[in-house]
Structures are given as structure tokens and as C-alpha cells.
Amino acid sequence: MTSMRCNSVASAGSLGASIGAMPIESEFIVTPETLRGRYRYFTKASMEKLRAAGYSKPFTSLHDAVSDYVASYLNPQEKA
Numbered sequence: 001m002t003s004m005r006c007n008s009v010a011s012a013g014s015l016g017a018s019i020g021a022m023p024i025e026s027e028f029i030v031t032p033e034t035l036r037g038r039y040r041y042f043t044k045a046s047m048e049k050l051r052a053a054g055y056s057k058p059f060t061s062l063h064d065a066v067s068d069y070v071a072s073y074l075n076p077q078e079k080a
Contacts, residue, residue: 031039
């Protein structure tokens with residue numbers, strides 16, 4: 001079992017699946033008190049302006065993006 005510390009369970013799961021390390025054990029890291037007012041726990045951008053400007057291509061899922069990053073940058077020999 002692979003272990004990692006991450007403050008996003010979705011990121012930990014995607015990374016674990018990408019490197020073939022299933023099952024994966026993830027741990028939520030509590031943000032220190034001194035950073036809580038300055039840390040964003042959740043971000044979701046609105047794509048309305050982008051779509052209104054004419055962008056119509058599909059977006060990449062988190063899982064696919066992490067898989068591509070791992071294959072292309074962390075394990076480039078696997079992509080060849």
C-alpha cells in the first residue's frame with residue numbers, strides 16, 4: 001500500500017490511480033490555524049466567460065490530467 005499526505009482526497013486518489021499504487025492510503029492534513037484565513041479549501045471556476053468567448057473543446061478530467069502529468073513528467077519512459 002502506498003501512503004501519501006495530501007490536503008485533497010480527490011488529488012490523492014487520482015495520483016494513486018495514475019501511478020498504479022492501488023489501494024492508496026491518504027491522509028487529510030489539517031491546515032494550521034495561522035493559514036486558515038488565507039487558504040482556499042475548494043475552488044471551482046465558472047467557465048461561462050470562456051464558453052461565451054467561443055471556447056468549445058471539452059475539459060480534461062482531474063484523473064486524466066493527473067495521469068498525463070505522471071506519465072509525461074514523472075515517468076516519461078512509460079509514455080514512449
